[in-house]
Amino acid sequence: MKLPRREFLSRCLTAALAAGARAALPASLWTARTATAAQPLAGDLIIRLSDYPELQQLFGSVKVSVPDARPPVPQRIIVTRTGATEFAAVDDICTHAGCLVNTYRRDLGGLPCPCHGALYAPTGEVLRGPAPRPLNRFPAALEDEQTLRIQLPSEVVEPAPAQLLHAITPNPAGEWIAISGTLPNAGIARFRIFSASGKLLLEWQQYLPEGPFALRYPLAGIAPGAYWIELLPPGHPPLQRPFTVVR
Ligand code: FES
The missing domain is CATH 2.60.40.2550 (Immunoglobulin-like)
Incomplete structure (x- = not known):
């Protein structure tokens, strides 16, 4: 499926959904990465750090919505600052029973699931059960001082068996x-x-x-x-x- 130009532009313009109400400026941008027959729709999420004061601090953590996401692209990503120039990006679906995991809690030292008490590291590893597996993690790297690029999986559309x-x-x-x-x-x-x-x-x-x-x-x-x-x-x-x- 080729992404129509109009839809692509629409995504760029509407990809500003972020945790909480941020009406002023786009906080994140969904950008086309490839548009081939094998990978008809794929993209990276661009985060402008100036739009997220929480991410200026170590272990500052926010939840960012991914516009028009369909599996395997997550609907939401938890982004946490883990170092001076390091960030971790994971999805927010608890691997125990599918509840939505919260952002980093300093008092708990991780990302808690509100349903049955699982706790994850900002990088997705399980710190406390009953979660059986880590959260899905996505590569995140600074492009410059204020721009974080998160690589999302390809949204491969195949005929469903x-x-x-x-x-x-x-x-x-x-x-x-x-x-x-x-x-x-x-x-x-x-x-x-x-x-x-x-x-x-x-x-x-x-x-x-x-x-x-x-x-x-x-x-x-x-x-x-x-x-x-x-x-x-x-x-x-x-x-x-x-x-x-x-x-
Ligand atoms: S759904 Fe998260 S701990 Fe049960």
């Missing part, structure tokens, strides 16, 4: 629905249920490991009728399947 979403059962469904498939890589998967007319009715996301998965989801509040379920697997385009509810 059919086995990503094996089956929706039972179909017709009653009080619950079972969703099964196989993921080529672990990550946060998003699920959405739409009415036949396209209205979004339910949405949730959860961490799924690499390999086969099987979920059971309650359909409380979903009236009998025709629906679509959408799975957005980590690193792949969305997949949709129709199903019906009868009771």
Whole structure:
């Protein structure tokens, strides 16, 4: 997929989302890095340090939003100053159960997860469980005194293999629905249920490991009728399947 020039310019102009309200100037810029058939959409995040007073201090830490991010590009990045000229950049999805990890806390000495108490180093390593794995880390380097470049993974768009979403059962469904498939890589998967007319009715996301998965989801509040379920697997385009509810 080639990134249209208009969309590229739009990204540059709107890539100013940062932690908290920063209405004045763009705080970060999403820049095109490559635009080839193999890597149709990729980019680095440019952080202007003058927009983040927190990053002037050692262990100052901020959360930065990545515009239009789709897996494997993270939606948010925690940037922490770890030295005079060193910075660490990690995503904020806890590897335990997918809660959002907070920025660096000096009293705790790390990035805490508010759900079950995991603690991560600014560079992503697990300091305290129950998190089983480090946070994803992205290379970050100063380009000049005030400009930090964070390298983000390529957003590779491939045809989604059919086995990503094996089956929706039972179909017709009653009080619950079972969703099964196989993921080529672990990550946060998003699920959405739409009415036949396209209205979004339910949405949730959860961490799924690499390999086969099987979920059971309650359909409380979903009236009998025709629906679509959408799975957005980590690193792949969305997949949709129709199903019906009868009771
Ligand atoms: S989700 Fe973070 S510790 Fe459980």
